[in-house]
Amino acid sequence: MKSLCACLLLVTALALSEGKSLAASSHVSPSSAKAAGFQGIWLGTQGTPWTDPRYRSTDWSPNPAKMFTPWGAAESQRLRNGPDTPGDCEPYGPGTMMSGWSAFPTLIAQAGDLLLVTIEVTMVPRMIHMDRATHPKDVDPTWEGDSVSHWEGDTLVIDTVGVNGLARPLNGYLAPAVTPNPGDFTPRLPISDQMHMVERLRLVNPDYLEDQQTITDPKTYAGSFSRTTYWNRRPDLAYDEFFCSDRAQNDSAKH
C-alpha cells in the first residue's frame, strides 16, 4: 500500500508539474498501452548473485575514459579532486539513473502517454513522452532532459537531449577523496549539456527489464559508447520516500 500511495503521489505530482491535468495525461494511445508491462518496482541486477546470470549489466564500451576531450578530461579530474563536488544532493541524470544499481529500488509508473522512471535515492524522476517522437525546437535544460520515444515492436526506443549537464557523473560523483574505498581511482565520467542518449527499453520476460543505452556527448567524449543494463522485478520491496535535504545537506560537515 505504501508503494502504491507513493506511486500515485508521484504520478499526480508529475502530471501537474508537466502543466497537464490528470484527466489529460490519463489518455493512453494504443501504442503506449504496450508500456504497461514496464510498470512496477524493480531492482538492478548489479551485485545480485541470485538473479539470472543472463541478465547482468555490462560496462560502458568502448571505455569512455579513453575518449575524453580536453574539457571532459578536465571535468573528470575536477570531480575526482572533490571533496563533495558537485554537491551532495544533485539528482542523477538519465544515464546514471539507468545504471542498474541494486542499492535502491527503481519505480516505473505510467500516466497516460507519459512513462515515469525514478530510483528511490534521487528526487527528480525521468519523464519519457510516448506521445511524441521528436524534441521541441528549443529545449530548456533540465536535470533529466527531454525524453521522447517510439516503438519498434515491443521495444521502446527513447531519445534524450536537453540535460543541464549538472547531474552526477555516469558512475556516481564520488571521487577518491570522498569514497569509502581509498583505492577507488576510477575516472569520473561526467556528462555535459550536449549529452544525447538513445535507449532501447524492453521486457526480456515478465521478470527482467533490459535497457540498451548509447551516449554521445561531443563536449566530453570523442566518440559514442554503449552498455546494457538489467533490472529484476521486485514487488516484494518497499519503495520509500527520499528527500535528500531533510537534514543539513552535508551532515558530516556538522562535526
Add this chain to the structure above:
Amino acid sequence: MQRSSWHSPRGVVIAAAALMIAQVALAHHSFVMFDRTRQLSRRATVKELEWTNPHCWLHVWIADDRGGVREWRLEAGPPGMLTRTGWSSHLVKPGEPVTVTFYPMKDGSAAGDIIKVVLPDGRVMGPGGAPGPPPAKSAHN
C-alpha cells in the same frame, strides 16, 4: 515487504558487498573524514536514533577514560536502506544498551561510520545496504 537479510551469513556478505557498491557510487557526502583503517567497538547507551534523510544517525553515550560519558554520533544509511535491512525508527529506544562497532573520525571527534550494532536481544544490525534476494517463493535461482 522485505525486511531483514542480515541474520544469515549469506545475507551479511551480500548486503556488505552491495553496500560497498552503493557507497562508492551513491553516497551523499564525503567519507574521507572516517578512518577506515581503524574499527572501534564500544558498549553504549542509546540516546536517540535520528531517522532522517539522506542518512540516519545513531546518537549514543559511551564511557570515556575519565569516568564520564560522551555523546557519539554514528552514521548509517538512508531510512529506505535501513528499513529493507531490518531497521525501523523504533528499533532502538533511548536508554537501551547496545554494542556499536564503527570507523572513527580521523580528527578524533566523537563520531563514526557504523559497521554494526548489536541490540540487547543479540540481533546484529548493519549500517543499511542493498536489498537481499526476494522471498523464496519468487526466487529465480
